[in-house]
Amino acid sequence: MQLEPVNAANQKIALVPTMGALHPGHVSLIKAAQQIADFVVCSVFVNPTQFTDPKDLEKYPRPVEHDIRMLEEAGCDLVFMPSVTEMYPQQEQWHIDLGSAEFLLEGAYRKGHYQGVTQIVKKLFDAVQPHKALFGxxxxxxxxxxxxxxxxxxxxxxxxxxxxxxEQDGLAMSSRNIHLSAADREHALVLSKALDFVKTNFEQQSVQALEAQASAMIRETPGVELDYFTIVDGTTLEPQEDKQAKNLVALVAAKVGHTRLIDNMLLS
Incomplete structure (x- = not known):
């Protein structure tokens, strides 16, 4: 199906870019897109240029039939599943200025990751020409x-x-959760618990104390290796100790068993 008739009818197109291994979190994006657009496109593409570890790319789940079934049930209008050669027909150089926040947090742990992310998202935008794009x-x-x-x-x-x-127990839905053992799954709950702790105690304690206690909760959990727990300015991602500041967010990343998970919570 081509998008020309949709454009000709002046219908609003929404794009939901995914890497597949879909779960209810992705479906919620489709449902949100249906509320703000006339026509919803979901792309499913495991993008090689954003993986800093080849093994991570290799083991990334690709349950294609499951994904298509979920999108059909969600009422998605069009599924775009290009091949790697279609998106990258030849070698190309890509590097744009994403600002200093590119090199912080995930950018420090996965160097070049966001260049790969923006490279593929720009390609998807060029292909679909959406009016809106939805992300989690x-x-x-x-x-x-x-x-x-x-x-x-x-x-x-x-x-x-x-x-x-x-999930009902607080674990943020992620395509990577499939790799968690039963014990890992239980241990992973400490990430959302630490975020909840910060949210609950935000008015009573300093940022420094909240970060220290949340980090200790995570480090004391067996099988969990903390990369960072930080409270930052939501625009610059720089550490922020002023609780009166607008747009504060707590961000966490940790390795649970062999699986690296991220989570966050808006604080203001």
């Missing part, structure tokens, strides 16, 4: 980098951030 808040820094990319190219696309969808 769980990948907070990624959304920020995509917003910076849209500004860099002055694209006429509205970036919409949708809330984190969690």
């Amino acid at each position: 808040q769980k990948d907070y820094q990624q959304v920020l980098m995509i917003q910076n990319m849209v500004q860099y190219f002055n694209l006429p696309i509205e970036i919409v951030t949708c809330p984190i969808i969690r």
